[in-house]
Amino acid sequence: xxxxxxxxxxxxxxxxxxxxxxxxLKDLTLEIxxxxxxxxxxxxxxxxxxxxxxxxxxxNASGGIVRCGPYELSCLDEKKLSEYRTHFLGLIFQFHYLxxxxxxxxxxxxxxxxxxxxxxxxxxxxxxxxHDVGLDNRFDHLPGQLSGGERQRVAVARSLMNDPQLILADxxxxxxxxxxxxxxxxxxxxxxxxxxxxxxxxxxxMNLAKKGDLCxxxxxxxxxxxxx
Numbered sequence: 001x002x003x004x005x006x007x008x009x010x011x012x013x014x015x016x017x018x019x020x021x022x023x024x025l026k027d028l029t030l031e032i033x034x035x036x037x038x039x040x041x042x043x044x045x046x047x048x049x050x051x052x053x054x055x056x057x058x059x060n061a062s063g064g065i066v067r068c069g070p071y072e073l074s075c076l077d078e079k080k081l082s083e084y085r086t087h088f089l090g091l092i093f094q095f096h097y098l099x100x101x102x103x104x105x106x107x108x109x110x111x112x113x114x115x116x117x118x119x120x121x122x123x124x125x126x127x128x129x130x131h132d133v134g135l136d137n138r139f140d141h142l143p144g145q146l147s148g149g150e151r152q153r154v155a156v157a158r159s160l161m162n163d164p165q166l167i168l169a170d171x172x173x174x175x176x177x178x179x180x181x182x183x184x185x186x187x188x189x190x191x192x193x194x195x196x197x198x199x200x201x202x203x204x205x206m207n208l209a210k211k212g213d214l215c216x217x218x219x220x221x222x223x224x225x226x227x228x
Contacts, residue, residue, distance in 0.1 A: 088164055099159075105123065107123070108154060111162050152184050172184060
């Protein structure tokens, strides 16, 4: 049987304001097998990014169970949550979040240094990953010297630095022109396949969504399988 790497059961997310309760996610259930590439689409405000943030440990669920690998997220203290984000997850966002005073190489290997690797070991792996995303000649360039597509390629390389089991990508092509968006989409799925990672990707780009093994849409707080 295939290993289930993400298991979400009866997930709920509500926000309470004065006199009002807003339900974003309701009774949402999902299982993802190891090595699968799953995409999620939905209208703006449907809860796509909220769902991804909960999986990433960046937001808390109001109810339900979320288990990723050996981690049950609602049971994690700050130390375990940090371990989960550092070693189990690779994160890619719509904005690259590169440190402007660090080179492309340094931005990629910093997560490994923070996890305890030696600088030499981290730098060698970062060079390999930058090679994989086509940036051999950009090691020493600062983010301000890179194009938007190149900066996002650095972000893709960085997400793989600590050999995570699960890659979470939140609108990774959302800030790019169509040509660069297509290139980053192809690249992301290519490196995920090469390193045999599991991918959960949120996007509004239907061409990107179609690249997944499975695609879901969020409607009324729940997931529905989508056919193309």
